[in-house]
Amino acid sequence: MNNVIFRTNAGNLCGIGHLVRSVELAKELTQNGVHCIFILDCIEENIISFLSEMETLTLYDTIQEQINEEKDANLFLKAIKSTKPSWVIVDDYRIGATWEGIVKQANLNICSIDDILRPHQCDALIDIRWRGDETLTQYDRLAPPETTKLLGPDYVILSSDYRKEVCKNTTAPFTILLALGGGSDLKSLESIIDIILEHQNTFDFPIELRPVVGPLSSHSNDFVERYRSDPCITPIIGKNNLFQDLCETDLYIGAIGGIIYQLISLHIPALTFPLAQNQNNELKWLEDIGHFFHSNNWSNRELTDLPQFIKMVQQNYTRIHRLITSARIPIDGLGAKRIVNFLLTRQQPHTPSFYAQKTISKDEKDLSIEHTIRPVRDQDLNHYLVCRNLDANCQNMISDEKIPFLQHYNWWFNAKRQSYLINKNNDPCLYIWHEKKSYEGLDFLIGGWFICTPEIAFQDAIIALNWQLDHCDTHYPDIPWVAVIHKENKFVQLMNRSLGFQEVTLEHPYSKAIAHFFSDAEHDKFHFVMREPLATDQLQKKSYL
Numbered sequence: 001m002n003n004v005i006f007r008t009n010a011g012n013l014c015g016i017g018h019l020v021r022s023v024e025l026a027k028e029l030t031q032n033g034v035h036c037i038f039i040l041d042c043i044e045e046n047i048i049s050f051l052s053e054m055e056t057l058t059l060y061d062t063i064q065e066q067i068n069e070e071k072d073a074n075l076f077l078k079a080i081k082s083t084k085p086s087w088v089i090v091d092d093y094r095i096g097a098t099w100e101g102i103v104k105q106a107n108l109n110i111c112s113i114d115d116i117l118r119p120h121q122c123d124a125l126i127d128i129r130w131r132g133d134e135t136l137t138q139y140d141r142l143a144p145p146e147t148t149k150l151l152g153p154d155y156v157i158l159s160s161d162y163r164k165e166v167c168k169n170t171t172a173p174f175t176i177l178l179a180l181g182g183g184s185d186l187k188s189l190e191s192i193i194d195i196i197l198e199h200q201n202t203f204d205f206p207i208e209l210r211p212v213v214g215p216l217s218s219h220s221n222d223f224v225e226r227y228r229s230d231p232c233i234t235p236i237i238g239k240n241n242l243f244q245d246l247c248e249t250d251l252y253i254g255a256i257g258g259i260i261y262q263l264i265s266l267h268i269p270a271l272t273f274p275l276a277q278n279q280n281n282e283l284k285w286l287e288d289i290g291h292f293f294h295s296n297n298w299s300n301r302e303l304t305d306l307p308q309f310i311k312m313v314q315q316n317y318t319r320i321h322r323l324i325t326s327a328r329i330p331i332d333g334l335g336a337k338r339i340v341n342f343l344l345t346r347q348q349p350h351t352p353s354f355y356a357q358k359t360i361s362k363d364e365k366d367l368s369i370e371h372t373i374r375p376v377r378d379q380d381l382n383h384y385l386v387c388r389n390l391d392a393n394c395q396n397m398i399s400d401e402k403i404p405f406l407q408h409y410n411w412w413f414n415a416k417r418q419s420y421l422i423n424k425n426n427d428p429c430l431y432i433w434h435e436k437k438s439y440e441g442l443d444f445l446i447g448g449w450f451i452c453t454p455e456i457a458f459q460d461a462i463i464a465l466n467w468q469l470d471h472c473d474t475h476y477p478d479i480p481w482v483a484v485i486h487k488e489n490k491f492v493q494l495m496n497r498s499l500g501f502q503e504v505t506l507e508h509p510y511s512k513a514i515a516h517f518f519s520d521a522e523h524d525k526f527h528f529v530m531r532e533p534l535a536t537d538q539l540q541k542k543s544y545l
Contacts, residue, residue: 002034003083004343007076008091011044011063012216015181017258018091019050020240021113021157025089026054028160028336032344034086039079041067046215050240067094073102087111087343090122097121111343117142124148126339128156128261130285130329150342150349153289155335156261161243162333166266168247173232174205174314177245179212179254181275186213186223191303192253193227199307200232205314210245212254213237251313253306256281256294264290265331267324269313271406273298283382290327292320292381295405305406316413323378367422371463376419376431381412383452384419384431393450396489398520417447422464428452432464434472436479439513445472445481446517458495465499473533481531482514484521496529504528 006026010019019040026036030053037055041063059075072095088103091113100110100121111124120143127150131138135152143149176196180189189211196209211227213220213235220237227233236245242262246252252263256272263270271293274281286294293309295302313320342349364374376384382405387393389402417435421428434447449464472481483501485492504511506523514528515521521528 002344003085004029004034004036004087004089005080005083005085006036006038006089006091007095008038008089009040009063009094010047010050011041013063013065014093016047016050016214016216017181018093018113019047021258022089022091023050023054024157024159025336025339028340029343032340034340034344037080037083037085039076049215049238064094069095069099070102073099077103077106085109087124089113119143120147122147124150124342126150126155128153128335130289132282132285132288148342148348150339153261153329153331153335154349155339156265156331156333157336157339158262158265158331158333159241159243159336160333161241162262162265166247168250172248173208174203174250174310175208175210175248176251176253176310177210177212177236177242177249179214179252179259180217181214181255181257184214184255184275185218186211187219189254190223190226191300192306193233195303195306196310197230197232202307203311203314207232207310209233210249211235212239212242215240250317251310260286260291261331264324264327265333267321269293269317269320269324271295271309283386287379287382288328289331290324290329292323292378293405293409294382302404302406305404305410308410309406312410312413319378319413326379364423367463367467370424371429371460372423372426373420373464373467374423376421376433378412380421381409383428384408384412387428387431387452388450390451390454392454396486396492398484398518398526420468422460424460429460430456430464432468434468436476437517439516442513443476443479444510444513444517445476445479446483447481448483458491461492461495462498465495469499469531476533478533480510480533482510482517483529484514484518484526485529486526493527499531501529501531504530 006022008018008022010016022038029036037057038051039057039059041060042058043051043056044063057079059072059079085108087109089111090100093116097119100112104110104121110122111126112120112122113126114120115127115129117138122143125139125143125147127139130153138151139149178189178192193209193211200207209232211233213224215238224235224237227235236242239245246262246266246268249268252268252270254272255275260270260272270291272291273295281294281296283294286292338349341347364372367373385403385405385408394400394402417433419431419433422430422432430449430451432447432449434445437444437446447468449461481501485496504514510530511528
């Protein structure tokens with residue numbers, strides 16, 4: 001029988017993430033007739049249940065916060081001297097190329113699981129993280145050329161449960177699962193739960209909160225006691241497998257961690273934030289795998305918008321589900337099976353062709369040789385905000401404060417404006433938008449634009465604005481434009497004058513409408529401007545004088 005030995009660790013110092021995915025991989029190996037042995041520093045009482053079906057060995061009396069790789073490698077080799085494993089699988093941030101080099105000298109095959117982009121001396125390397133179009137080349141200079149690299153979400157290690165079709169009970173309460181990881185301080189979860197409970201009466205649908213009390217969580221007894229009498233809170237305590245609970249979950253709120261892959265594979269909306277440096281993620285990479293609600297800078301400031309976010313998700317569930325399932329890189333639950341197939345056969349895995357594909361928009365129209373335009377879609381929601389929050393844009397806004405992500409998410413799914421993205425040579429150039437609004441019986445058009453990159457040229461903006469005015473002249477020929485322009489923004493003032501906008505005095509009939517639509521724009525800081533419609537008889541319909 002083949003033997004595979006895992007060198008990993010879990011406990012109060014390092015959490016349980018590495019152990020959990022190693023155990024899932026071991027289960028897949030076991031189903032294929034492989035005997036698995038786990039070697040840890042030591043086995044703390046609260047992680048025993050994770051290893052109940054596995055043979056285990058330990059190297060130390062206590063968990064080591066840091067290890068000497070040379071010493072640990074020699075202890076490891078001594079512990080397995082009577083075993084001839086076909087593979088040694090390493091999943092431990094403390095162990096790197098030095099350890100691997102020593103163990104390889106004993107003619108052992110090493111497969112390392114990692115996700116922090118560091119040097120390795122191994123025969124196979126697994127990194128499940130998606131890093132955009134560079135995913136397949138990230139380790140070219142970090143591991144030997146002969147190393148087989150299993151890279152990207154195709155190798156996400158999930159249990160076989162996640163290969164099943166799941167049908168949800170749509171009549172049950174709106175169920176929110178909350179978690180901060182297996183070794184979190186539950187006091188940090190209390191502020192999230194309390195703000196939801198405080199606004200519970202504003203929801204027009206029943207909710208159930210299911211906070212996860214992990215095996216290594218601190219203050220767990222106090223936490224459970226605090227919410228014991230609340231009928232809408234059902235703590236999840238002492239579970240090693242959350243699959244059934246996730247099948248009953250409508251929304252996840254919490255740390256991003258490894259659970260994000262389970263959520264995405266089940267198409268569950270999630271609001272996440274990092275708790276550790278290695279959990280910071282590029283938003284675009286998360287979007288590619290189907291995760292769109294994430295804040296790398298989560299703070300208590302976001303909490304005030306959380307109840308509204310929950311309402312927004314419940315009200316737009318079908319739309320959000322469609323957004324998740326549009327992922328460029330899907331999570332299919334077959335990662336462990338693919339890894340085991342390689343370990344047993346040594347066959348080079350096939351690289352999915354879609355990794356190299358660029359998304360081609362079917363609704364894009366040419367504006368010039370270089371420029372195209374398309375309507376904004378839900379997949380743009382994070383990029384839209386990141387661009388809007390650029391310093392170069394904020395300084396010209398009515399409010400120069402950056403908009404928090406949660407506030408933006410709530411606005412996005414209720415926005416009435418028509419927004420478009422201008423691309424230049426296939427790269428985002430600027431966003432432009434307009435909206436029809438009414439004031440005292442008359443219709444007006446308001447709009448705006450903001451850049452995606454500081455390298456925008458005068459001609460780029462002129463092309464976008466000319467298209468917008470032509471478009472609105474066609475669809476809204478009887479409606480005038482009104483706007484405000486920061487008096488320091490000479491660039492936009494010049495453009496708008498060339499496009500037919502005129503300054504509005506306080507006595508002008510449109511002045512009150514402009515002040516109403518842009519209530520925070522002070523007259524001493526902003527020019528009030530307007531552009532007459534193609535049909536200029538609107539003034540005759542009603543006068544403000």
